[in-house]
Amino acid sequence: MSVKILIADDHPLFRAAMCHALTSVEHLELVETSTFPDTLSYLEDFQDIDLLFLDLTMPGNEGLNGLAQVHALYPDVLVIVITAQEEADVMAKSFALGASGFIPKSASVECIIDAVNTVLDGETWIPPTVQVPSDSQQNSAASNASSVSDQGDFTARLKQLTPHQLKVLRMVSDGLLNKQIAYELAISESTVKQHVSAVLRKLGVINRTKAGIAFKNAMHLN
Structure with missing residues (x-):
């Protein structure tokens, strides 16, 4: 085979x-x-x-x-x-x-x-x-994301997100508002809010700003 x-x-x-x-x-x-x-x-x-x-x-x-x-x-x-x-x-x-x-x-x-x-x-x-x-060492991979809670590594937690949640998080990190995200993904603003809530819960961060900053730090190559 x-x-x-x-x-x-x-x-x-x-x-x-x-x-x-x-x-x-x-x-x-x-x-x-x-x-x-x-x-x-x-x-x-x-x-x-x-x-x-x-x-x-x-x-x-x-x-x-x-x-x-x-x-x-x-x-x-x-x-x-x-x-x-x-x-x-x-x-x-x-x-x-x-x-x-x-x-x-x-x-x-x-x-x-x-x-x-x-x-x-x-x-x-x-x-x-x-x-x-x-x-x-793996748990320190996202050490620059200082706003993340102590429970595990932020980068590894990203694997918990669904494809839609990952898209929403990427747009949040780019500074888009819920209304703009809803338009880009052709979904309701209420659905966007549900995705954002799920993302914050899975990543262990308290608000979208901290989630966006941590995501950019985790994705950065240097």
Whole structure:
């Protein structure tokens, strides 16, 4: 049985290098996208992807927003983050948001192949030069969000949100009012208020302003 992998990256040469690196792995079917909207469209239209290589800085993907969206919409798709951002904080946030692997773009072919095999075996893969993040490290991934309560890590809590709640939170973080959110999503203002209340409860914050600030901090790559 073949495994279908989607390589989502905006650099043709890098996609070609990834495809070449994976030619030695048996029973793989590779497809490619170059923008985040195209990636979401492919996932929605075909829904047959087993593993997604996701570039954090491809067009349409702002920071870790794309990873959060994919996990909310397609929780069964395994995601390996591929990025030039090699900071430990970015990696910790990626794992907290549901990534199964984290590959710096400087990684060798051997590392890429090992990452695929490891993740498909149901385990987490990180660069061999980096220590596995401890619980305390993951819990500090969103430490800049100082308004969040002490109960766990804010970034990990984002995984509790439904796709609609995540959209509402993203719009709240952009400063949109309930009326504006209702218009953008074609839902009632009352429904928006229900989503906001649910978001605040799940994230453990006391108001929408604090939720928006914490979300932006959690999604930021630096």
